[in-house]
Amino acid sequence: MEKIITFVAAHDVAFVFGILLFFGLVEALFGYLSQSKRSKGDVWIETINAFALFLFTKPLITFLGYKTMQFLLPNQANVLKTMPFWGGLLLFLLVDDFLQYWYHRSAHEYKWLWKWHRPHHTATEMGLLVSYRQAVYYYLLMPNIWWMGIFTFLGGGLPLSIGLILKQIIIISSHSLATWDSFFHKRPALMPILKVLERIFITPAFHHGHHAESKIDNIGNPNGNYGNMFSIWDQLFGSATFSHAFPTTYGIPNDPQDDWTAHVFYPLVTSDKAGSELSKAYQFEKTTVLEPATMVLEPGAYLYCACGYSKNQPFCDGSHHGTKIQPVRFTIQKERSYKLCQCKLCEKAPFCDNSHLTKSI
Numbered sequence: 001m002e003k004i005i006t007f008v009a010a011h012d013v014a015f016v017f018g019i020l021l022f023f024g025l026v027e028a029l030f031g032y033l034s035q036s037k038r039s040k041g042d043v044w045i046e047t048i049n050a051f052a053l054f055l056f057t058k059p060l061i062t063f064l065g066y067k068t069m070q071f072l073l074p075n076q077a078n079v080l081k082t083m084p085f086w087g088g089l090l091l092f093l094l095v096d097d098f099l100q101y102w103y104h105r106s107a108h109e110y111k112w113l114w115k116w117h118r119p120h121h122t123a124t125e126m127g128l129l130v131s132y133r134q135a136v137y138y139y140l141l142m143p144n145i146w147w148m149g150i151f152t153f154l155g156g157g158l159p160l161s162i163g164l165i166l167k168q169i170i171i172i173s174s175h176s177l178a179t180w181d182s183f184f185h186k187r188p189a190l191m192p193i194l195k196v197l198e199r200i201f202i203t204p205a206f207h208h209g210h211h212a213e214s215k216i217d218n219i220g221n222p223n224g225n226y227g228n229m230f231s232i233w234d235q236l237f238g239s240a241t242f243s244h245a246f247p248t249t250y251g252i253p254n255d256p257q258d259d260w261t262a263h264v265f266y267p268l269v270t271s272d273k274a275g276s277e278l279s280k281a282y283q284f285e286k287t288t289v290l291e292p293a294t295m296v297l298e299p300g301a302y303l304y305c306a307c308g309y310s311k312n313q314p315f316c317d318g319s320h321h322g323t324k325i326q327p328v329r330f331t332i333q334k335e336r337s338y339k340l341c342q343c344k345l346c347e348k349a350p351f352c353d354n355s356h357l358t359k360s361i
């Protein structure tokens, strides 16, 4: 076993690219690539970032993490060298994944970071290259890349190499169109196995749900399912939704179709698309009004804007991305007139309970 671990660790780069190649081949062989509606801009965003990450950002940040430790805690070099391999592997992966969970979650809850993470969510179809769609600066602050440098300094080089390969398998498979969990979805007798696996690891359905355009189909969970390798953090911090189906639509609502240069280099390059979050003229401001909206609703599912930023009140238009608030899904059974809250003060929201008469915005 020791020999295998040493061999794999010594060829970690080849394994990482081998995993990419494997999923790429599966996507090509099963026709996902030929059916792809990816634009040239999509391909630019994905390839520039993949190259920037592997050739520049990861080596630079890992080096800086290492050097920072050397400067701050020089006596701690190689303290983990004597740690058993499996303990080191678990330590590396758990800290790495915990850091990435919170960084990823912050990228959905803070507007400035959301704009760097947004390219990851403008993809309207999944695929292995979606893994690398970000603004180029997004990875500079990613704490788990710093953790790689720190862990190397502490003497964890071997578990780190193996950990990166295991992470790569989960990350690529959770973005890929080659969804291995579909095998279980079609075989009810095997579902108990999947139900155990998904409580530990991120499955394709779990992560595809995160890339859904909205949660209106009751499958998507774009403001949750933040985990990278393990689903334990989502379960611990209340952001997990397990679904055994795949979303009907991917992307972000009302995507203004920004040029790829704005996606990759914002704020150095801004978008010229009206209303885009990446444009200079973009205003992030409340659109709440006191008076409720009275309207006839047909039976069906709706998303009520709870954040107060939608330009299509009282319904969600996706403006809540970059805040901690998410829309409220509600269903209507009977066609008739409804009074929907627009002051965002009603306890019975989405329905008006006349709070606007007694409270102030």
Ligand code: FES
Binding pocket: 304, 305, 306, 307, 308, 309, 310, 315, 316, 317, 318, 319, 320, 321, 325, 326, 327, 328
């Ligand atoms: S725009 Fe979606 S909750 Fe307000």
